[in-house]
Amino acid sequence: MPKQSPKSKTSPPSETVTKWLTVTYQPVSLFSLKRSDATSMAARSNLVPTPYAIKMALLKVLLESQGRQHLTDFDAWIKTEFTWIRDLIIYICPPEKLVVNRNGYKLRYYDQTADKADKTRPTLPMQDGFVFREWVHLQGHLQICCSAGNRLSELERLFSQINYFGKKGCFFQYLPDGKQETSEPLFQPNLTTGFTVQPMDDLGEKTTFNRINPFSTDKAQLGKDRVIKSGFLPLKLVATSARYDIYHRY
Amino acid sequence: MTQQLFVTKKFGTYADTLMMLGLVQLVEYALRETHQKRDIQIVDQGTCYCLQLKQSINLELVAKLNYTDPFPPVKGQKTDVSKIPQEHEYFDVVEVRERRTLFLNYLFQQKGKVEFNEDAPKPPHPSTQNGVILTSMRHDRNHNELWFLGWQIGENYGKFLVALFTAFSQETDDFTQLVNDLFTQATGQKLPETASAVKIYLPTSVQGVNRVKADSNKVDPQKTDWLSLWLIAGGLFQFGISERIKIAERVFDWRVVVLEPQDIQLTKYREVLDKLRQFNPPSGGHGIARFDAELVLKFCQKLLDYHQSQADAETDEFELFKPVNQFVSNFIGTHFGSKGQVYGVKEVFTLGLPGWISPENQQELTEYNQVLSEHLSVITTLSAEEGHSELLAAYRDFITGTNLFNFFRFQVSYADYVVKRLADPKAKFFPRLFSINGLNLMVKNFNHRQNEKELDLRDITEDPGFLRIAKAINSATVYAGKDEHGWDRIYGLAQRLSSQAGSKKDFIIELSSFIASYENENLRIDEELKKKGKTRRIWTNKDDLDRVINLIEEHGSSLVANLLIAYGYAKGWGKSQESNQNDTNDGTDTELDNIAEGETEND
Numbered sequence: 001m002p003k004q005s006p007k008s009k010t011s012p013p014s015e016t017v018t019k020w021l022t023v024t025y026q027p028v029s030l031f032s033l034k035r036s037d038a039t040s041m042a043a044r045s046n047l048v049p050t051p052y053a054i055k056m057a058l059l060k061v062l063l064e065s066q067g068r069q070h071l072t073d074f075d076a077w078i079k080t081e082f083t084w085i086r087d088l089i090i091y092i093c094p095p096e097k098l099v100v101n102r103n104g105y106k107l108r109y110y111d112q113t114a115d116k117a118d119k120t121r122p123t124l125p126m127q128d129g130f131v132f133r134e135w136v137h138l139q140g141h142l143q144i145c146c147s148a149g150n151r152l153s154e155l156e157r158l159f160s161q162i163n164y165f166g167k168k169g170c171f172f173q174y175l176p177d178g179k180q181e182t183s184e185p186l187f188q189p190n191l192t193t194g195f196t197v198q199p200m201d202d203l204g205e206k207t208t209f210n211r212i213n214p215f216s217t218d219k220a221q222l223g224k225d226r227v228i229k230s231g232f233l234p235l236k237l238v239a240t241s242a243r244y245d246i247y248h249r250y
Numbered sequence: 251m252t253q254q255l256f257v258t259k260k261f262g263t264y265a266d267t268l269m270m271l272g273l274v275q276l277v278e279y280a281l282r283e284t285h286q287k288r289d290i291q292i293v294d295q296g297t298c299y300c301l302q303l304k305q306s307i308n309l310e311l312v313a314k315l316n317y318t319d320p321f322p323p324v325k326g327q328k329t330d331v332s333k334i335p336q337e338h339e340y341f342d343v344v345e346v347r348e349r350r351t352l353f354l355n356y357l358f359q360q361k362g363k364v365e366f367n368e369d370a371p372k373p374p375h376p377s378t379q380n381g382v383i384l385t386s387m388r389h390d391r392n393h394n395e396l397w398f399l400g401w402q403i404g405e406n407y408g409k410f411l412v413a414l415f416t417a418f419s420q421e422t423d424d425f426t427q428l429v430n431d432l433f434t435q436a437t438g439q440k441l442p443e444t445a446s447a448v449k450i451y452l453p454t455s456v457q458g459v460n461r462v463k464a465d466s467n468k469v470d471p472q473k474t475d476w477l478s479l480w481l482i483a484g485g486l487f488q489f490g491i492s493e494r495i496k497i498a499e500r501v502f503d504w505r506v507v508v509l510e511p512q513d514i515q516l517t518k519y520r521e522v523l524d525k526l527r528q529f530n531p532p533s534g535g536h537g538i539a540r541f542d543a544e545l546v547l548k549f550c551q552k553l554l555d556y557h558q559s560q561a562d563a564e565t566d567e568f569e570l571f572k573p574v575n576q577f578v579s580n581f582i583g584t585h586f587g588s589k590g591q592v593y594g595v596k597e598v599f600t601l602g603l604p605g606w607i608s609p610e611n612q613q614e615l616t617e618y619n620q621v622l623s624e625h626l627s628v629i630t631t632l633s634a635e636e637g638h639s640e641l642l643a644a645y646r647d648f649i650t651g652t653n654l655f656n657f658f659r660f661q662v663s664y665a666d667y668v669v670k671r672l673a674d675p676k677a678k679f680f681p682r683l684f685s686i687n688g689l690n691l692m693v694k695n696f697n698h699r700q701n702e703k704e705l706d707l708r709d710i711t712e713d714p715g716f717l718r719i720a721k722a723i724n725s726a727t728v729y730a731g732k733d734e735h736g737w738d739r740i741y742g743l744a745q746r747l748s749s750q751a752g753s754k755k756d757f758i759i760e761l762s763s764f765i766a767s768y769e770n771e772n773l774r775i776d777e778e779l780k781k782k783g784k785t786r787r788i789w790t791n792k793d794d795l796d797r798v799i800n801l802i803e804e805h806g807s808s809l810v811a812n813l814l815i816a817y818g819y820a821k822g823w824g825k826s827q828e829s830n831q832n833d834t835n836d837g838t839d840t841e842l843d844n845i846a847e848g849e850t851e852n853d
Contacts, residue, residue, distance in 0.1 A: 042449070
């Protein structure tokens with residue numbers, strides 16, 4: 001049973017939403033995506049990409065492939081493009097097996113206290129420390145089902161260009177043969193079989209491109225521009241130890 | 251009607267469990283003080299915990315309750331206690347820690363057997379280490395601040411509890427707001443708003459980058475609402491298991507775990523946990539893996555002890571005979587690594603519980619308890635300091651997972667360790683072995699799935715051919731080497747057999763080569779042993795090898811190899827053989843039978 005995006009419960013699909021596009025990816029490296037309620041020092045990972053991460057990936061490939069052609073009318077162009085990407089309803093079907101590996105890394109990071117103590121220092125102060133990271137091994141295919149509306153071909157083109165979700169370097173291979181177009185979502189939520197809860201973030205209903213654009217000064221607010229709700233993944237925790245968790249799909 | 255309370259899981263770490271535990275102890279307190287039925291069942295419903303009460307709480311009585319500490323303020327050597335009212339009692343960390351040290355020393359001298367006589371020191375407070383970690387990690391100030399804000403509610407405490415129980419009886423996402431509204435309605439006052447989310451309470455919300463928009467690397471301290479943190483602080487203090495773990499010479503980390511309930515009564519949960527923390531805590535002096543392994547083993551022991559006492563009291567047996575992980579699902583924890591002056595979150599983890607411990611009657615309760623003691627006696631001889639980290643980590647993977655194959659991974663390395671140790675003249679003690687009876691009990695509950703059908707491992711382990719070859723391995727390795735026996739020990743056999751176990755052909759070659767050399771040795775020494783009247787070795791025959799090859803064909807070489815190693819390096823061959831003779835006469839021979847058989851074949 002895939003995750004239901006928060007919007008799908010509240011707002012009825014618009015009239016244009018008639019078709020659903022399901023795309024399939026083969027994970028080719030370990031996956032990691034910091035949960036949005038965790039901090040960088042203790043970054044627990046989501047098990048699968050969240051709708052927020054998927055929409056960001058779509059936006060990234062959109063800007064990279066078409067942004068240059070709209071230098072003159074960028075604001076108007078991105079407004080319409082962002083709106084339809086923002087309003088996508090996304091369901092995710094995790095692969096058959098997942099293994100979460102827990103790691104600790106030693107690294108050097110920004111020392112805020114030293115920076116505050118001496119504002120005149122020419123270099124950024126760093127300190128030694130360690131951080132916690134989780135890396136997820138996905139075995140099988142990841143499927144994403146999306147309300148395509150009248151943007152089916154465009155959406156498909158964008159999905160086919162995506163090569164990573166989550167942290168940079170978490171590569172996924174798009175499988176053209178795994179593409180399906182249906183009139184109903186391919187996976188239906190089914191809470192009776194059991195599930196694993198994962199906080200899923202998504203773009204807010206009224207957010208704008210500038211609110212999520214790091215180069216703009218518009219402020220983003222938690223709960224409005226980035227909404228975090230519980231998502232239910234059809235996964236069962238079959239074994240767990242200090243260093244790993246193993247999940248199987250129901 | 252407040253008969254069920256729901257605590258939604260919103261943090262995804264042990265904070266969820268701790269918050270529920272913080273609430274449940276308030277419910278228990280309210281029921282106790284107002285003389286209502288106190289049975290509380292804690293049920294994990296996936297997205298939330300459900301606290302199921304026998305009867306609806308009478309909230310009118312609860313509203314009249316006075317303030318009492320859900321958790322005490324703590325005072326370490328350097329804690330600033332100027333805010334704590336003078337007459338108020340606090341948790342004196344220095345004092346309780348001394349008491350614990352005294353008790354643990356006594357326990358060590360008594361070799362774990364507690365005798366309650368006059369000389370015996372008093373058992374420590376079960377939450378001692380939870381107080382110590384707060385001062386050690388410099389969270390005592392945060393903890394005391396949370397307490398102080400709670401204490402200030404004072405006269406309205408009863409009404410606060412009513413607001414709390416009413417809010418949690420409704421399945422709501424934002425209970426903080428609801429409690430606040432209800433409390434304000436009832437009293438006209440407001441609850442404290444926010445407090446610092448320190449790492450011990452919310453391990454993934456430590457100071458660090460966490461921004462809605464990736465526009466800066468500003469490192470902010472995290473804030474959360476006071477109510478959640480106050481509940482978490484109560485849960486952690488009363489129910490957490492904290493231990494200082496030795497990592498290296500004079501380097502100590504902290505590990506905090508909490509037991510995740512699945513479907514269990516609060517009284518049982520509390521009693522089992524308190525006994526574990528008070529009388530027999532897992533040791534932190536020998537590395538992380540040993541702590542985890544001891545934690546799981548000792549917890550299971552205490553749970554089975556509790557079941558034993560319940561079974562003796564003739565309560566509903568139906569409730570008792572289930573796998574251990576039906577009552578509680580796992581331990582959730584956080585490892586705080588030492589960074590010199592401060593501690594950082596190094597790991598957020600869970601430790602599973604051995605689901606194969608599933609006694610079906612009172613007899614099995616005792617047997618499983620013996621198995622646990624046996625395992626405990628094996629791992630307590632291993633220590634990270636003496637270079638056994640890999641063995642301990644392998645064992646930890648087994649005991650915290652639910653897969654028997656992880657046991658084989660450990661057993662292969664342990665088997666060679668045992669033989670090495672046996673050969674070491676300087677070794678202080680004889681290495682401990684697992685018993686055959688214990689292994690039999692373990693394999694009983696592992697159903698191996700093969701070719702779409704469930705396979706009972708006993709099909710292999712009760713096969714006479716398998717048993718005779720395992721016994722041959724035993725007599726050539728563990729049993730051998732002593733002068734009085736008169737034959738040499740084979741080294742590295744477990745490693746050799748295991749390394750060839752990937753392929754049927756290679757494994758059969760390796761096994762045959764072992765049996766050939768074993769039989770050669772038998773031919774060489776048997777006459778002499780007979781002359782001297784010494785115990786003679788088992789003779790394996792063609793039929794045994796045929797049977798094992800059949801098993802390999804049927805079940806694969808890896809499984810059979812692993813089981814052969816596990817049984818070959820176990821203890822109790824003499825005993826089990828005798829009991830087999832008493833039970834059946836189906837070909838599993840006694841020592842005497844073997845000799846007779848050997849003679850006939852020789853003749």
